[in-house]
Amino acid sequence: MAGVASSSRQRSRIAPYLMILPALAYLAVFFVVPFFSLARTSLSSSGGSVFMPKLTFAWDFGNYTDAFSLYQDQILRSFGYAFVATILCLLLAFPLAYVIAFKAGRYKNLLLGLVILPFFVTFLIRTLAWKTILADDGWVVDLLGTMGALPSEGRLLSTSWAVIGGLTYNWIIFMILPLYVSLEKIDPRLLEASRDLYSPNRRTFGKVILPLALPGVLAGSMLVFIPSVGDFINADYLGSTQTTMIGNVIQKQFLVVKDYPAAAALSLGLMALILVGVLLYTRALGTEDLV
Amino acid sequence: MANQIDPGLLSQFAIARTSRRRFLGGSAAAAAALALGGATLAACGSNDSGSTASSSAPADDGSPASGTLRVSNWPLYMADGFVAAFQKATGITVDYKEDFNDNEEWFAKNKEPLSRKQDIGADLAVPTTFMATRLHSLGWLNEISESAWSNKKNLRPDLLEADVDPGRKFSAPYMSGLVGIAYNRAATGRDIKTIDDIWDPKFKGKVSLFSDAQDGLGMLMLSQGGSVTQPTTEAIQKAADLVKEQKDKGQIRRFTGNDYADDLAAGNIAIAQAYSGDVVQLQADNPDLQFIVPESGGTTFVDTMVIPYTTQNQKAAEAWINYIYDRPNYAKLIAHTQYVPVLSDMTAELDKIDPKLGSNPLINPPKETLDKVKGWAPLTDEQTQEYNTIYAAVTGG
Numbered sequence: 001m002a003g004v005a006s007s008s009r010q011r012s013r014i015a016p017y018l019m020i021l022p023a024l025a026y027l028a029v030f031f032v033v034p035f036f037s038l039a040r041t042s043l044s045s046s047g048g049s050v051f052m053p054k055l056t057f058a059w060d061f062g063n064y065t066d067a068f069s070l071y072q073d074q075i076l077r078s079f080g081y082a083f084v085a086t087i088l089c090l091l092l093a094f095p096l097a098y099v100i101a102f103k104a105g106r107y108k109n110l111l112l113g114l115v116i117l118p119f120f121v122t123f124l125i126r127t128l129a130w131k132t133i134l135a136d137d138g139w140v141v142d143l144l145g146t147m148g149a150l151p152s153e154g155r156l157l158s159t160s161w162a163v164i165g166g167l168t169y170n171w172i173i174f175m176i177l178p179l180y181v182s183l184e185k186i187d188p189r190l191l192e193a194s195r196d197l198y199s200p201n202r203r204t205f206g207k208v209i210l211p212l213a214l215p216g217v218l219a220g221s222m223l224v225f226i227p228s229v230g231d232f233i234n235a236d237y238l239g240s241t242q243t244t245m246i247g248n249v250i251q252k253q254f255l256v257v258k259d260y261p262a263a264a265a266l267s268l269g270l271m272a273l274i275l276v277g278v279l280l281y282t283r284a285l286g287t288e289d290l291v
Numbered sequence: 292m293a294n295q296i297d298p299g300l301l302s303q304f305a306i307a308r309t310s311r312r313r314f315l316g317g318s319a320a321a322a323a324a325l326a327l328g329g330a331t332l333a334a335c336g337s338n339d340s341g342s343t344a345s346s347s348a349p350a351d352d353g354s355p356a357s358g359t360l361r362v363s364n365w366p367l368y369m370a371d372g373f374v375a376a377f378q379k380a381t382g383i384t385v386d387y388k389e390d391f392n393d394n395e396e397w398f399a400k401n402k403e404p405l406s407r408k409q410d411i412g413a414d415l416a417v418p419t420t421f422m423a424t425r426l427h428s429l430g431w432l433n434e435i436s437e438s439a440w441s442n443k444k445n446l447r448p449d450l451l452e453a454d455v456d457p458g459r460k461f462s463a464p465y466m467s468g469l470v471g472i473a474y475n476r477a478a479t480g481r482d483i484k485t486i487d488d489i490w491d492p493k494f495k496g497k498v499s500l501f502s503d504a505q506d507g508l509g510m511l512m513l514s515q516g517g518s519v520t521q522p523t524t525e526a527i528q529k530a531a532d533l534v535k536e537q538k539d540k541g542q543i544r545r546f547t548g549n550d551y552a553d554d555l556a557a558g559n560i561a562i563a564q565a566y567s568g569d570v571v572q573l574q575a576d577n578p579d580l581q582f583i584v585p586e587s588g589g590t591t592f593v594d595t596m597v598i599p600y601t602t603q604n605q606k607a608a609e610a611w612i613n614y615i616y617d618r619p620n621y622a623k624l625i626a627h628t629q630y631v632p633v634l635s636d637m638t639a640e641l642d643k644i645d646p647k648l649g650s651n652p653l654i655n656p657p658k659e660t661l662d663k664v665k666g667w668a669p670l671t672d673e674q675t676q677e678y679n680t681i682y683a684a685v686t687g688g
Binding site for chain 2: 051070074131132135136137155158240241242248249252254255256257258
């Protein structure tokens with residue numbers, strides 16, 4: 001008997017490692033290797049033939065300083081847009097997730113289904129659809145025009161607001177779902193207890209609901225912010241020549257100019273900036289528990 | 292005849308069809324390329340391919356073309372029923388793909404396999420002239436066999452003897468067209484004739500320019516007294532500076548690929564740099580759209596069929612080229628794409644399909660238009676790269 005018990009204990013010790021093996025292998029092949037390749041490229045200098053350049057590894061940090069001094073506007077803009085989009089997502093998603101978690105009753109699953117439903121349509125189509133809705137000759141612009149509520153450009157499409165709106169719209173589901181999960185975990189008896197102690201609603205929200213929902217806020221805002229910073233589809237379709245984001249720059253550097261070291265330096269620099277931002281943010285919210 | 296297409300049906304398609312190089316898939320493909328970029332970058336430097344002439348075609352063993360032909364072409368650059376008719380006439384199976392969305396992106400995605408002489412999934416592709424020249428200079432194209440291309444005699448003489456490929460050894464022109472200005476007469480309220488008209492403050496935020504350096508800057512250089520047949524860095528820089536100035540003023544709404552057509556049709560853009568065939572197609576829906584070559588001149592482009600040296604079926608690719616160079620067959624393509632024919636004396640064949648086609652000034656441009664348009668000189672790799680870099684800095688990355 002003792003032998004059986006120890007072998008099963010042994011198996012249970014190995015099992016977790018076996019289970020993460022596929023994910024580790026996946027990460028190694030599709031993240032670690034490309035990451036080092038990208039890092040190497042970003043420090044290389046190119047020479048030789050123009051269209052089949054020879055990259056030589058040279059610790060060329062000039063790639064970073066050049067790229068960042070040339071494209072600082074786009075970098076600042078990307079972080080600004082992503083920040084505003086994240087705040088908007090949070091403001092829109094919190095009440096919705098709250099209602100689904102606490103007030104929806106038997107319609108909970110239906111509402112969750114409705115939240116997910118639009119995302120069965122591809123990203124590209126949904127973004128292009130906004131072009132039709134926000135078109136200069138469309139009724140939305142007409143309506144806002146008569147109300148005098150249009151941005152200074154006198155249009156909606158091809159403005160910063162259209163790009164931020166597109167980012168908000170495309171990534172909001174990644175805010176709603178984590179928020180819902182953390183709100184749904186809250187024991188309703190805690191809210192009752194708070195009410196029993198004569199706490200006004202605002203105080204219940206601030207002292208009970210919000211702290212317990214913080215992991216969802218943190219996870220959601222990172223899931224929205226990180227892809228938004230690097231996004232280029234929204235700026236491409238909904239933006240103008242004044243709203244280019246760093247994703248557009250990187251795309252063009254890779255595919256048109258083919259300056260791989262500059263493109264790689266921008267990609268890695270962006271990664272580093274995001275990482276720093278995320279670390280500061282996590283520390284500020286002071287939570288260890290991500291979801 | 293089995294491959295005859297009902298002309299009535301054709302004109303219907305001409306109305307329903309959208310623009311040629313519609314951009315929809317482009318950015319998604321770019322996203323994929325970015326995702327893969329890291330993994331393939333390491334290999335970038337490993338191959339130093341020399342500039343050599345194109346490889347000669349494999350030896351002809353006299354057997355007829357057969358098997359499967361994989362064609363990679365621009366979206367909506369083909370006539371309905373055309374592929375089926377070719378299959379029927381030759382017995383060759385065609386795997387026709389509309390996956391050629393952008394010259395530079397296509398190059399970025401295929402240069403690694405090509406440099407290692409690995410199959411790129413296409414036996415024939417349709418790059419624009421400058422890209423065909425680049426592929427040739429890298430030694431990545433097969434020559435097209437004279438004996439299999441008897442209809443070559445139908446090619447326009449000016450294209451046959453073009454500087455980029457005298458005698459057309461490795462590139463077979465497919466379509467040509469004009470790069471000019473399209474505008475919505477209802478939105479502008481007046482005719483547009485010159486480049487200066489584009490910068491009218493009245494059209495602030497309603498103008499789009501091409502993001503491609505040659506198509507975007509060419510007509511601006513001509514208006515500034517520059518030349519595209521003998522381009523200089525100074526002329527390019529001067530044109531790019533003008534674009535930057537107008538961009539900073541908010542005059543230019545977007546830098547586009549082929550996706551200007553949607554915005555033009557939707558009324559978001561009043562004036563756009565445009566390709567002639569696209570506009571002929573759009574006019575069917577919106578008669579207010581006009582296409583002009585600016586008074587100071589515009590440029591032309593020629594898309595060409597080429598056979599990569601990784602082709603799996605050289606003979607079938609040659610049979611395809613020869614089939615297209617047959618005038619009645621080619622007329623069907625033109626009726627669909629509405630571009631300028633690369634074959635000579637097409638008017639009679641076009642009129643058989645629709646009497647209006649042969650006399651359309653954008654399909655059969657009159658002499659005064661042709662006098663105003665110039666073709667770009669073949670650029671060296673260094674020039675192309677330099678011009679792309681200069682213009683990319685303006686188009687904002």
